[in-house]
Amino acid sequence: MPDTSLSGQPLKADTFDRSFQVAEMSNWRISPELSAGLKQSLSNTTVDQERPDNEREFLAYVTRPIPKYTRHKIAAILRPRQLWEGTVVECQNGSFVARVIDRTEPSNTDELVTFELDEVSPEDKKLVQPGASFYWTIGVERSPAGQIQNIDRVMFRRLPGWRASSVRDAEREAGSIAELLFSE
């Protein structure tokens, strides 16, 4: 059975001081052949003359020392408190109105909320149009220095547009259903 798990946390001491995501990634498995090659290259100080040049070059590259600034980079940690999913209903001058669904407490009723465009990142502003959907998170962020701040983040969803072929397929399927329903 193909394995789609992560096989746990890294168990090497040198990953302790890295940020969570880098530590996690260091244990993600690459293919058995590469993994075996990496393990061998890390534990074996002799040069394997039998190993092809391209593989040796590759192993040398992936096992190169990581610069210190990378190893010790620790990002700010966000703790989300509440999450809503919103859909833009109407765009106004400098603001937009959205219907938001509470994803943290789904029993809460949907609400209409007005957002200032300033709350949206410059790159997401072009996505603000009726029908666009976004995540709205409220939480607490802890900086690497331990500072705590309340944050409120609006993040527009980046979903690919419909391909012409997909639209044609959908129209064809709708046509067949309509034919079936209204044939009599």
Place this chain on the structure above:
Amino acid sequence: MPEHTPEFSGSVIVLVGSFNPAIFQPEWFARNGLLPQGEVDSAELQVIHPHLCQFETESFTFQITTDRFTAATKPNTIAGPLQDLILGTFYVLEHTPVQAMGMNRVLHFAMESEEAWHRLGDKLAPKEPWNDILKGRPGMRNLDILTQRESPKGSSLTVKVQPSLLIQPGVYFEINDHYAASGSAGLKSMMEILRNQWETSQKKGEEIARHILEWAAA
């Protein structure tokens, strides 16, 4: 009883199949409108090689090899954008051969005391069989529990429990919600599952971890 809240949590999607790592460079994600250009410009490239592509952006980390595509959220960020990213990526690469998909949830919980931490390990893996033969204090290092589901065929759920390496005393849970693709519509079926099951799967992962923590504390 207070509700257990993870100190660190993350979501990871793993696809097993056939991939071309050289495609998956940060710029490719921006060109296809899947990541903001600013996030791509500040991406940290770790390895770009025909056999392996590894980089991280503000929101995600990626590792792609010829047989495995792995994308993860940064810690404690919301899981929805990762689902969007993978659905978008494989909408663009619609002919990618995929054999299996794992929707993973990783959680690190702080334990209230070392005693409570040992109690959890002792309840999950009783030490009676070991105490007579092993010297010292045997402890649980890793526990995997697998359950095969009848439907969809080839799907399973694995829960891994380990002492947390980030929090001491703390416990690490890794929940792997695994689906096997069948036939030629492998990618399509996996994306359908991802679209419909992602949120439920992520919530189920937390529910399992909380259940075990509450059971151990009782």
